[in-house]
Amino acid sequence: MLADNFIRGAEEAGHEIVTVSAAHSRISPCTGCVACGYEGPCIQKDDMEEIRLGILDADMLGFTPLYYYGMSAQLKILIDRFCAINSSIQRKKMKSALLSVAWNSDNWTFDALEAHYHTLVKYLNFQDQGMVLGRGCGTPAMTKRSRYPEQAYRLGKSLSND
Numbered sequence: 001m002l003a004d005n006f007i008r009g010a011e012e013a014g015h016e017i018v019t020v021s022a023a024h025s026r027i028s029p030c031t032g033c034v035a036c037g038y039e040g041p042c043i044q045k046d047d048m049e050e051i052r053l054g055i056l057d058a059d060m061l062g063f064t065p066l067y068y069y070g071m072s073a074q075l076k077i078l079i080d081r082f083c084a085i086n087s088s089i090q091r092k093k094m095k096s097a098l099l100s101v102a103w104n105s106d107n108w109t110f111d112a113l114e115a116h117y118h119t120l121v122k123y124l125n126f127q128d129q130g131m132v133l134g135r136g137c138g139t140p141a142m143t144k145r146s147r148y149p150e151q152a153y154r155l156g157k158s159l160s161n162d
Contacts, residue, residue, distance in 0.1 A: 001143050002099040002132055002152040003064050009156025018058070020051050022074040027051070029077050036084035048081050056088055060095035060129070060159070063117060066102050070112045079120065089124050095159070096126035099152055103138030110135075130155050 007017045025047040035043045042048060055061065065072055071079075082089060098117045102109045110133045121128045132155055134148035143149065 001140060001149055002101060002134065003062065005149040005152040006062060006097070006099055006132075006156035009153040010159055011156075013157050013159055014161060015156075015159060018054055020054065020078070022078040023072070025051065025074075025078070027074075027077050027081060030080040030083050032083075034083075038083065039087055040084035042081065042084045048078070048084075051078065052081075052085055055082075056085060056092075058094065059092075060097070061126070062097045062099060063120075064099040066100040066110065066113050069102075069104075069109065071116055082124070086124070091125075093125050093127060095129050096121060096124075097129045097155060098131040098133070099155075100132075101134035101137035101143050101146075101148060103136070105136035107135075109133075129159060 003019070007019070010017055027048050028044045028046050030042075031044070033043065040052060042052075063071075063075065065075075067073070096117075098113070100110065100113060114131070114133070117131070118128075120126065132148055132151045134143060134146055137143040137146055137148060
């Protein structure tokens with residue numbers, strides 16, 4: 001829901017959006033073989049080659065969701081495969097954003113996810129555009145009634161074209 005609202009705002013601001021569902025893509029874990037030479041392509045033949053081309057063509061990456069207080073395993077596998085394109089991503093100085101909701105409303109709910117995201121921002125030279133972290137959103141109905149979908153929309157809408 002946050003991603004959909006972010007996308008709506010970004011499209012209204014004139015941006016072209018391409019989405020990748022890590023959960024529904026065929027992406028194998030990085031084996032650490034380094035056959036890519038840290039600059040690709042990877043020797044594994046899966047959906048990551050097409051995703052890689054999309055990433056290298058993008059100006060921004062948005063990350064979502066939180067699963068059990070951290071990044072989902074599917075998203076982590078995709079990010080681990082950045083190994084084959086680290087240098088290219090770092091040189092681009094892409095923008096990034098983090099969007100997530102969680103049932104738990106404790107102030108520490110997103111600590112691990114935020115720490116990982118901030119590490120990626122530093123390592124990959126991302127320009128952080130912001131985060132929408134929806135505490136206390138355990139169901140779609142709870143999320144819909146919260147302020148977080150509007151925050152995600154406004155974040156997408158605020159993105160500049162430079």
